[in-house]
Amino acid sequence: MNTEAIRGAPSWHIHPDAETLARHLARAIARMADAAIAARGAFHLVLAGGNTPQPVYAALVSRGRRWDAWHLYHGDERCLPPQTLQRNSQMAASVWLQQVPIPRAQIHDIPAEMGAEAAAAAYAAVLPPQRFDLVLLGIGEDGHTASLFPGQPWGLDPATPAVLSVHNAPKAPAERVSLSAWRLQRSRELFFLATGSGKRDALAAWRRGEDLPAARVGAGATVWLDEAAWPGS
């Protein structure tokens, strides 16, 4: 899928349960990494935060190869002290990254402890000039994705900053940092993950065509979900 295709309708990949989904998705990511490394010598991956991706990240520990060529970024971060478990970087480190030999200099955490404004400015300088190979995203119960929330700026226009400072987020913590919608879309592939019945209403709203951050960013993406999250046709 290229950036142009990302403007079309999403495709829905429904798996029986979260465990099966995690296994299949980890295998798909590992294959994409192999292909990117064979073609371009590197794999640039943006990580989703929150709880949903944890089983996928855990499954990647035994799936990935050529860790030396992986380059990791975060789609968003919460403005909390660095070692806090609620930080997306800390979650990824504890279930996955501490167990694999990705060079530390290639794991690009968002310095959200600096505060939203300073961290957004600093992170913009860290992002690669080219498209990402794969962006992973979650979806919140309100249809937010990364830290782009309904009723707040999403950064759809490429003239706006690639990284946004987020204030007054409706989900704690209120202060966050997020890649903008246009920068998230600058990717060869875009995968959403959604598991559990708590995601059903948000996915139903997406399918009805409501103007939600996830729907805007994810037009043309692949949505990996389990049966519990599937809102039906």
Ligand SMILES: O=C1O[C@H](COP(=O)(O)O)[C@@H](O)[C@H](O)[C@H]1O
């Ligand atoms: O706050 C956030 O929420 C979404 C969804 O999180 P989940 O725990 O429901 O999976 C997540 O994708 C985002 O990265 C995170 O910061």
